[in-house]
Amino acid sequence: MENHLKLYIGNKNYSSWSMRPWVLMKQMDISFDEHLVRFDGFTPESCFKKTMAELCPTGRVPVLVDSGLVIWDSLAIVEYLAERFPDRHLWPQQPDARALARSLCAEMHSGFTALRAACPMNIEASLPDIGALMLRDRPSVRDDLARIDHMWSSSLARFGGPMLFGRYTIADAFFAPVVMRIKTYHLPLSELARGYVQACLSTSGVEAWVDEAIAENDFRDFEEPYRLKPSSEIKPSSEN
Template sequence: LVDGDLVVWDTLAIAEYLAEQFPELHLWPRGVPERARARSVCAEMHSSFAALRGACPMNIEARLPQVGALALRDQPGVRADLQRLTGMWQQLLAEHGGPLLFGRFSIADAFFAPTVMRIRTYELPVPPEVAGYIESLCAAPGVKAWIDGALAEHDFRAFEEPYRLGRD
């Protein structure tokens, strides 16, 4: 993020900076316990889920269900990451009534948007309430604009996508 002479390069620091610059948007949940929880799940996203990230590179426009099935079959870390994510999301959705993690769009949802794209791309199996969360997040205006922008790029690079021979 570049704001005048200020450059902020870490995702979590960018989120904090934006929340401070635009307090009226309530980018973090309003309650102290909910904000603490949201910050915790963002920190976990920021530092975890390496197996899923490594096995399933993010690509919004691809559909790679066979790769997802192999990753789940062959990589216990991917299974563990998916189980942790879906369990966390189920708990937050139940606690806050959905359709998003803290009831309404927050920084936590923005942090998980790339992971949601991985789940969609690789068609990883999720419980129905998590599938509903994924659809709600993808329909959120900012996320939808991000998806639409990515789809408009048509930026296929074979060396970055070892599982695809060409465009789907």
């Protein structure tokens, strides 16, 4: 089938939602044209918002365009890809494993808000002090991390690793930005879950995204709650 896929994404260093379909498509050898719409703010006047609002109703990335069909939202995009490329087996093939993988992705898609707010994706940064502060002062961040550890460990134990469902699936793409947060903020995990972090970081899709994120070298101050001030000025005691 002729390939007309276009994927609109944001800055690779920051855009966690964009990372999911991008690493999936790279990893599973689905070719596409990338359109990076640089973050310059999310106000209606920003170039980012004007560009994306012309394309889709949410005005957000990622967006996949397939010969005029516009699909927005990372979950809808990966479901579309799974249907369009059935031979790639993007979901696990067994119905029970597939149902579990969908449960994990749905939980990720609508949850972990405390972790996401306290530790936004910032691939080129190293912020161990912030990670330690957030874990010390925000119980909801501790809860999110414990849930992720339990979720990953159970899946790895049940399906044998190295990826969440044995071989690489959509679930691994969905958790790739969490893996990046674990790395940036040095968040502690059980041994099994740490092994998964290493396995995920070594996948070709994630390696390619990380290389390009670092090469971007595009500091966006509105995406930087921490690197603009010393950690002594950061007061994480209130929950978001």
